[in-house]
Amino acid sequence: MKQRFLAIVLVLVGFGSKGQTTVDSVVAPAAVLPGVFADPHIAAFGKKFYIYPTTDGTVGWKGTTFSCWSSNDLRKWKNEGVILDLPRDLTWAKERAWAPAIAKKNGKYYFYYSADVNIGVAVADRPEGPFKDPIGKPLIPKGTVKGQMIDPMVFIDDDGSAYLYFGQGNCNIVKLNDDMISCDLSKIISFKPQGYNEGAFVFKRQGKYYLMWSEYDTRDPRYSVAYATADSPTGPFVKAETNPVLKGSGAIKGAGHHSVVQVPGTDNWFIAYHRFKIPDGNGYNRETCISPMRFDNKGNILPVDVFEPVPAVKAKR
Template identity: 40%
Template sequence: MKKQRKKIAQLFVGAVSIVLIINACKEKDIAPGESVKAEVSTSSAAQLNAIGLMSGNPILPVPTADPDVIYADGKYYIYTTATGPNASQFHAYSSPDLLNWTDEGIVLDLANVSWAQTDGWAPSVVARNGKYYFYFTAAKKIGVAVGDTPIGPFVDKGSALATGDGSDPIDPMVFIDTDGQAYMYWGNTTFNIQRLDSDMISLTGERGHNKPSNYFEAAYVIKRNDIYYLMYSVNHFGNDDYHVEYATSTNPMGPWTNKGRITSPRGEIKGPGHNAVIRKPGCSEEYFFVYHRRTSTNIHERQVAIDRMFFDAAGNIMPINITNSGVTQTGPSAPCYTPDPIPDGQYAIRSKVNTTTGAGLYLDIAGCSQGNADVRTWTRTDCDGQKWNLTYQGNGFYKIISALPTHKSLDLDACGIDRGANIQVWDVFSNDCQLWRIESLGNGSYRIMSKSSNNVLDIADGDPTPGADVRSWNWNGTDAQIWEFEAP
């Protein structure tokens, strides 16, 4: 899926990882922010793409597509389109923390399905009645298999659940409403919606076809504040601009009002689509957006990725920022983040890194420049270049504006997606380069994350020398990435 130079790079990273694992056995102390990946076996392959304490993207160890995601028994599980002979073998991948993913092996093999043995696509999994229900496409029909655990083994019910209307009745998605009623959504071009019976393996009631504008395939539904959000993919999956849009309704069967696009290609990353969404367990407003994308010109070499999803103050889904760093480590004990932990006001922003003599280092505009300028560290001064006005935007993010007379905004240079992108102050714009999420780490410490890249403010190389560059970097938990907000 990746270009040849990236395949070579992956082999190099894998070799380095093996060396690190060996060294870790000799030296029990691991540098802060570094994580040694689980050992790899033929039956359980752990993902090696995690960087620092972030998932990295893509997150799964093999090219695959059309993900669904659930949380069960203390783990996240992702299910994807089948691999193997004639796309006949469905796998599940599990993770306790969104960083390290283990291939749980084949959970359903179409060789064991009597009515279809090819083209196993786009599964959807839900838990109910003490069982797990695995909905899938096979030979352009919808099937359902039942298992006792999130990894099965899943046993097909013995016949197709539905064919649906239209020429391509594919991509099932099952949503269970708060009143207990379950619905299945499916279909390419023609959109099918129908209730599931309480047994979860038969359909009941009238079939609906309310379709939002631009709908093509891959429906996914969530409910938030009594509003139903229907996400769906637009264009053929091989199109570079394959993307996700969404619509809303007050009824799970529609009608639907299109609200616009939430993913777009970014640089060499094409076709971000066919998504699923999961809310962090126990947290009311933390959503993760799982989807596939590609960097290869081969449209079949797709990769599964994960990024954050946010709502604005009016309840609209904000455009998803497609990133390379992915999301931070999120296990069962991880706290829920408060979207606005710092009151609006003016602050000096101090690093946890001190100089070698113990003096504090602060986020500083070089030379107190009143124009567009670089941001660095410096010891405390009276200059307004160390005073920052924070204003919460009502959507999980802040604007951070210099107190200098020209009022420049803290800015991620060119909205750089890669770690190492420069931090500066620039003319104030409304784009994501100038939106920042502030997340509490406890004890008055915070990380400051770019909406555009999901990377954090970082002192280059943890340099304690005044004047060190401030850049963006993936979160690794080192002092160079931890900040405090003090009275100016």
């Protein structure tokens, strides 16, 4: 309550004589990662949380490396360093390292990522890497289906089946083989939820499957997150009546391309996402944030308060 009161006071102090805010960034919680990072994939492994982001800061998103960040409490983050370097570690792509995701199966960590508008996969024994390319080529090559082959996300169901979600313009789903590094491209399911642009993310709660995605373009201040639900990981998905569930407000612009994490052993959930850097950010200079994410008693996702700071939370199992 004290923090919220202080934020309100700061807003009032920031108004000038003409009723305009002179310093509005003071009401926004600080980004959780220093510098410019976007498209964060957040996960919990063991007693730690991890974030795998896109390295931002170049026009055209020309980044060439992926990093990993770890935390014991969601608030203080340690840079674990570069876990995949495209020019060094790949033979088929050198730049445009975007929007990674990670999953654990068979005692291994599988890292999915966009590289030069293809989707690749890398494998490691630890969540901090280093990751190696096991197939020497894209898992999903550009041109496989309509739209861009970007923004992979992997969901592992209770029975161990793994599904890869990806795509810009359309949402695509394909079941991964048990080895997690191959799939049957002829069995891709493609569809377009109303408003869908990119950044699919899937999770399961109380028997219900949630498909979330980003609407508009990441350079658009209206960039935001919506969702749909289904009784199966492959749909059909029905868009919720109340959307978007994450959007910018005031000083916070372009809030989107998210992921969510469940605190192990609890029904506490958090959403990681990027926004335009404050101040002077844009679609090429974005920063990573975390907010609590809650549900009503019917399982609907409640609107996320982007001004609510993330509390200190332990990932103990």
